[in-house]
Amino acid sequence: MNHMFTAIKKGRLLTGLVAVGAVVALAGCASGDPLDTSSTSGGDAAEGGAIVIGSQAYYSNEIIAEIYAQALEANDIEVERQFNIGQRDAYLPALESGEVQLFPEYTGNLLQYYDPETTAKTSDDVYAALAGALPEGLEVLDQAPATDQDSYNVTKEFSEANGVTSLSDLASVTTPLTLGGNSELQTRPYGPEGLLATYGVTVGFTPIEDSGGPLTLQALKDDQVQLVNIYSADPNIAAAGLVTLEDPEGLFLASNVVPLINTDAATPEVSDVINKVSAALTAEDLVELNSQSQNDQESADTIAKNWLEKVALF
Amino acid sequence: MNLIEQGFAWILDPENISGPSGWVARLLEQLAYTFGAVAIAAVIAVPLGYLVGHTGKGRDIAVSLSGGFRALPSLGLLILLALGLGIGFRAPLVTFVILAIPPILAGAYAGFEAVDRRTIDAARAIGMTEWQVVTRVEVPLGLPLLIGGLRSSVLQVVATATLAGYVAGGALGAFIFEAFALRDYPQALGASILVTALALVLEGIFALLQKLVVPRGVVVKEQREVRSRSSRTRAVMGTPIREGK
Structure with a gap:
């Protein structure tokens, strides 16, 4: 009996080894493909080329994500859209693991997620505190003047x-x-x-x-x-x-729109494009973008396209 | 501690029980919605159902009306009404009245229809007036089906009354809406357990009531005998629950 089991086990082990070996060999082939390396050499960190952009299941957030996507595309950077992901509990782990790489966020709310006890209130303080509060592998690019708080x-x-x-x-x-x-x-x-x-x-x-x-x-x-x-x-x-009503004592945490990015995807090219977008996105613009969605029932795609044409960054 | 235990722990926590926002107060609100809505619905639907059941006129309208009302989405209706009536208890109450009407209406006219025509003929033959036929024959004999209608409308409203919390109407739903936003799942579960328990208790009471309102002289045994001799199945009285047996 014992011998038979060992035999079966050995057989399985052998099959397993062959299978693993085959996978390794295939993977080796793929990474060793000269054509493949040449195509990704431009975007160093972005594995497989495309940068994956996510968004919350909030119409305004999706518009901003679409703006990021179209701005990157306008600069010949390949993107993949993973919109409508839902709550922070759901998408932040995906960002940390790199499944999703770029995400429009809000400084105050994001800071409160990672540091509920935070005392930072003003826009600049919150942004500074946020940089320290983010876990390994995540970083924020420049914040936009636009707020949604x-x-x-x-x-x-x-x-x-x-x-x-x-x-x-x-x-x-x-x-x-x-x-x-x-x-x-x-x-x-x-x-x-x-x-x-x-x-x-x-x-x-x-x-x-x-x-x-x-x-x-x-x-x-x-x-x-x-x-x-x-x-x-x-x-x-x-x-x-x-x-x-104005809030002179800073009851509310300032919450500017901010791009949250996986460090591996934060190449100079990507950062440069997204920072230009953020710099141009004012509070009035964001209200206007939201209004086009809420009142004119425009799609995120159209709204993003029109705004990028208006600001003429690229 | 698993989630179910946490839900029960939430219910047992003294902090959550008393006070204006404790669950006892919210549970009473839930009950007030239920009985308020069913009472108002009964005032509207019972006379209407009796009229339809007695005369046989307008039956098609009653059937399609009660069917159509059942198809109304409660939350949509609630928000629509709240935009007109404002937030608070009024919009939920009207919503629940509309929700409670169809089963009661159906119970009322079905109760009359279930009475054996021969019984009514006999009542007329001994010289009863129309009014006496209604009050002494049709109403008592139709009572079990009417209670059945009230029972299902109570069950529907007590479960749906959780929606009132959406428009600041209180009741147990307030806990659930808050819990979802705060991701406080023990609270959501605790409040859900309370709604479920309340529904089960009310269901039990009505099941008992339905048995008790069978008029004297009309017992289940007789119904069987009549049925075996006649092709008229719903002969003496009808509790829909027993029909299949």
Whole structure:
């Protein structure tokens, strides 16, 4: 019996060795192919040539990713699109492993992901802190002036009636205030507790689960809530004539658009192209891009193409 | 500790139980939506169903109406209504009323239709007025099916009432929406377990109620005997559940 097993085991081992050997030999052939090396010698790090660009399942993020993709393509760098990946839990490991190599991110939110205790608030501080907080193998390129961060907004009527243009003005409002936003806002550091601690403003809270969408706007118009959390790049702020309150004490973490890249893919060519894009992407541009998607129902592809033509970088 | 245990631990944590945002309060809100919506729906659907069942008129409309209402997507309807009625409890309540109507309507008219025509003829023959036929024959004999309709609408609403949290309407869904955003899965599971438990308890109560409302003198045994002699299957009374046996 024993002998038979050993025989079988030996047989298997042999087959395994042959198989491994064959794979190694094939792999050797592939990397030894002179044609193959010549085609990738231009882009040193990008294995197989194409740089893989990902995006969140958030329309605005996808537009930025598409801009990166088209900008690289315009400079003869091959790209592969892996859009709509979802949450950070899902895509950050993929970026670290190099499955996805380039991703539009937001400085504040990304910093909070890696360092929840961070005390950095301003745009520059956050960007500096982010460079130190990123794990091995990931880096950020230049941040764009465009921001997409939480912001508190009131109606124009409310702003005028109470003389409120900044969060610090809210303390002098005598009528009770209710804040509306997604339910997680209640427990966020910039939620009701943050307002009280930073600005001495006491607010009630009403959870509305559409991320500053039509229900939130309606509740604001109906005066069921007086203060709502909407992303600063949301075109609805302008469309509904809302006033975004200033945040002089830095309650919100600044969150600029920033390209997150796998170090292996960060060749000078790629970095150069993406940095040019970032430098040109202003806050107004981002709102406009979002508006084209939300109000004009344009595709990310078309919006990215039009913007690149407008800024004429390449 | 696995996720299921964490869910139960969330339920048992005293911090999550009491207070205005504890689960006891949220559970009562869930119940209030359920019984509020079913009560309003019953006021609308029962008389309508009885009218259809007694006269036999408008049956097609009632059938297609109850079928059509069932196909409405609840969340879509809720958001649409909330845009008009504002956030809070009103839009969810109206949504759940609309959701609760079809089963009750169907139960009401099916209950009348299930009454043996010979029983009604007999009632008329002994000199009952139309009103007496309705109140003393059709309503009692149709009651088990009506309770069946109420039972399924309660079950539907108690499960769907979780959506109220989307438009600041409270109830147990508030925990679930919050938990998803914060990736607090024990909380999501804990709240889901509560919804499930509530639905099972209500289902049990209605199953019992459905048995209790069988009118005196009409027992299941008789139904079988009648059936064996007659080709009319739904002869004396009808509990749809027993029909197949």
